[in-house]
Amino acid sequence: GEDVEQSLFLSVREGDSSVINCTYTDSSSTYLYWYKQEPGAGLQLLTYIFSNMDMKQDQRLTVLLNKKDKHLSLRIADTQTGDSAIYFCASAGGTSYGKLTFGQGTILTVHP
């Protein structure tokens, strides 16, 4: 079945950029999502990208998609302490029609 992989931890200094990476296996995935989860809470959709796009920018967030390598990244500019959370990459479509397949999540820690 579909598999989505992320690195587990990322630590950055406040004001720096953060880059969270994700790889997926289903080349027919049509939508790719980034979700944020704060402690003890549900998931909040941050942004998404359609598979025919290479890049999407939304304020401090930039999503890059390399469809050939099946690699997705989320860049957070000017990272703040409030950005500390778990970030999940998810794919939809293809063999995962009608449901999302999630990565393990990346724990982002922002130091003052």
Added chain:
Amino acid sequence: DGGITQSPKYLFRKEGQNVTLSCEQNLNHDAMYWYRQDPGQGLRLIYYSQIVNDFQKGDIAEGYSVSREKKESFPLTVTSAQKNPTAFYLCASSVNRGRRDTEAFFGQGTRLTVV
């Protein structure tokens, strides 16, 4: 105010008991989902339902059961057959547009602890 409501937020269960987690949405979404979250394992799909009176098993359905009698509601029962039920459970819903996009909206979760 539209959204997804999960209740209760915390739940304690004795071993051998069944317990039901509630999920209600007023977003008029066709599809609803249950995920289980364990540390370091991301979210794993338990069951999902694309339409009322129909549901499918996800990747880890054993020991769980669901019903979808109403569009707004998708309760999850954790049965005594589930060997390791202590986890954080998340419910989600999405519009079923007939396309392959599945932007899902999540509830705040229920933390189940077996004592």
